[in-house]
Amino acid sequence: MEGPIQTKRSASLQPLLSRIFLIGMSLFYISPMYWMLVTALKSDRELANFPPTLWPHEIVWQNFDQATRTFPFLSYLENTIFYAALTVLGSVLSNFVIAYGFSRIKWTGRDLLFYPVIASIFIFIQFPVNPITMVPMFSFFARLGLVNSFLPLILPTFFGNPFFIFLLRQFMLQIPADLSEAARIDGANEFQIMYRIILPLARPALVVVGLLAGVNAWNDFLGPLIYLQNDKLYTLSLGLTFFKTMHGIQFNLLMAASCLVVLPVIVVFLFFQRFFIEGISLGGK
């Protein structure tokens, strides 16, 4: 592994300094989530203590139960899973095909047309709904009567996301061109090449795209905020925020609800850690 080289300090001091640095940063980064858990377990009385207690004196597990009873957690969970799943499907499918077109086939104007893709990344920084295009897009969908549904949220994912196109194109450019060439000589058409040869090779990158798109949908707030009207359609993001307005600032219940919303993401991360961490680097080149 390359990187900043070790200086000529004693071999035992360096790891110690590293650990101090790491622990410090980790404590800072994990503090909100730690605090969220701790607050979620506190009783109302203990909540009002000052200075705040670092670990609850009495652990109130009922807060979790009560939190789910004050808003329809299961329904919101189903909706969020539905939204995330379809987003993953659309993202993986569309971005793969599009990136294939930009990387594995040589045609005139290919690289020229790629400039607008890169240029449009900054607009779609928030996906699928961003503040710049949300007003006309909402009017557009409202006129078609499609607003109170997931369609306006999922449709864009089937038409490509410039960031993912960029990421996948980088990855696929690295696959040796000879593989495609050889297949072409053997008489295969592009679709067959894409499906039989490139797809298996691109799998790690596709997993990354799927994960990033899925997590993005899971955490999406602005999209559901303006497009989901029926509380039967609400996702967890709306449910949690709605919880806050319903119950003012009952922080222990609110934090319990937040834990429940964040937990699935953490579980997914722990399972797919390798992909998140190793695969993200694809976007860096």
Added chain:
Amino acid sequence: MKMNYKTLIAICSCLWLSAGAYGQTQLKLWLPSSLDAHEKGAYQKAAEAFAQKNPGIKVNVAVVPGSETDVAKLMTAVRSGAGPDLAVIDRFTVAQRAAAGLLTDLTPLIKKEGKDLSQEYTEGPWQEVSYQKKVYAVPTNTDARVLFYNKQILKEAGIDLAEFDPARGPIAPDRFKEIALKLNQTDSTGAYTRIGFVPWLEQGWGYTWGYAFGGSFFDFAGCKVTATDPGVVKGYQFLYDWAKALDPQKARTFVDTYWQWPSTGTLPPAQMPFFTGKVAFIITGNWVFAAMKDAAPNLEYGVTYIPAPNGLKTSWSGGWSVAILQGAKNVDAAYQLLRSVTGEEGQTFLVKEAASLPTLKSLQQRKDLYAPEYEFFLSLLPVSKSRPPLPVGALYWDKLKEAEESVITNSQTPDAALKAVVDEVQPQMDRFCK
């Protein structure tokens, strides 16, 4: 993909299910989340009572994020064709929502019913729900604002409770300030643990003090926004000076620590400012009785007029109404539900469950409905003002709130802040002035 058997069953079951739904009319009623919890319960009960009496109609009551002036969710829903049939709308915003095209004109429906509703409801509320000579909503409840005081805290501080006897009329603002400031308490770091009175908490809006100091907020004859009326300015000056006396930043920290201005309305009842003894006085309204019953049944309190100069007895009333939204599918059934909820039956629920005051003249006269503590509030109704019903009503309220915020943080003088309000709201109003 098997196209045959499974899809056939799916199609059949879909048809069957939807056929089952045809036997019933479905009505959706939306309540904004900022509505007091007891009021929400009252509306729910009123809807249930209606559904019981009308077996062919099913009523679905939903609470939706929103407030008096934030109806974003409602608007986007109606725009998308997925809106509810009815919604509870704050009365003073009816004109603005009607002007935007959100509400259905009820005048033809009322005519069909054949009653002259304008005679059944008290005048102020009825005027609020009309816009350009058409009726867009029907009033439900009303209220009045007064000064509540905590007898125990005052007694401990040796203050003569007789000064707050309503028979003496409203206490003068200067004398009131003297007393209230004496009740402040701080801890070792200098942060407030109790403040005698925070004029802008709960119902201490700019409207309250503007009216108390004799101001007027809109000139209907000249179609002018009069936020810079001398009385209004004096009211805001009152807030400005009081904030200064408390130190604006410390006061703000006090409020933010225990509640969150101005959303105290969404607090769990046990945490409400007046109940916890963190303030000795507060301006609030009759609806608080419902919460008080649950959260502070043993609180020793008294009520009197809002402090005002020259013995001016003032208050203002707000209240809600029910409207039918644009694009509602079952307008006739919706109207029936509306009349039930806004009629004697619905309003009685609001009085009993939510300690509201009714807008129906017939109910106001029925003394048997009210506990003795309501007497004072009912007596205020004849002199109580209301917020001017304007097609820019919600905007005006938001801008006045902004001015209030800058005044209580002492970052702007009342003159400057209120002038800014006029500058921003008048152009919007001009569009509607004939």
Added chain:
Amino acid sequence: MGLLFISPWIIGFFLFLLYPVLSNFHLGMTQYSGFGEPEWIGLRNYQQLLKDPLFWTSLSNTFYYVLLAVPLGVAVAIALAMAMNQKVREVTLYRALLYIPSIAPIFALAMMLIWLLNPRFGLFNYLLGLLHIPAINWLGDTRWSKLAIVLVAQFGAGNIGLIFLTALRAIPARLYDAASLDGAGPWKKFWYITLPLLTPTILYDIIIGIGLGLQVFVPAYIMTDGGPLNSTMFTALYIYKNAFEYSQVGLAAAVSGILFIINVVLAVTIFWSSKYWVNYHLE
């Protein structure tokens, strides 16, 4: 044939980019409440915006935020990358801890921070108190509110931190070896080797950061609703309020169009300036 493959993107480009961008300028010249039909009023919306103090406040708040969040974001991301690159055995544990907040929903983080920043009961003020610094009313004080929002965003630095990590690892060790032989200390190595070679990634982060910063919405909506005193009224929030709360869709579209232009100008400027300070492919 290639065109066939990229056709979904072409359709998407027209539908989700070109159409809304042009529509912003078209709708921007109408009076539209969202109900009924838009009414043509020419440039009146833009004239109104010129006079609206809240519009200018929103722009200045947004720029302030960008100027604060972008450099801080780069610094934090580099710090994260260096942390994740440390040679200790359990580094994967630390990497996980540092990365997880970035995939947590930002609305959940915002809620947590409301509590953490409570003037009296919040952890942050308690820690400040230990250092004998007076408590700060983060979300209630106009001087600190924007910083609170910037703070929320920093927890999402995990993603970009990983990208920096890759770039960090791509720096050949022999460069550092050579520097050591010349007697360079860690600071000199960082300043003259690491940083210059990270400039392409820094450029990438700046562009992404500007995009995110100009469009900041969720934390402001959840934590402060634009307050106190409109100190956190960002342009995206201003657009949202006008379109969905005040029924001023035409006005909101006009502002969206302006935001778009600002975005383009800034991105182009940074990109053009990059040739002066970004080093590519130094092998």
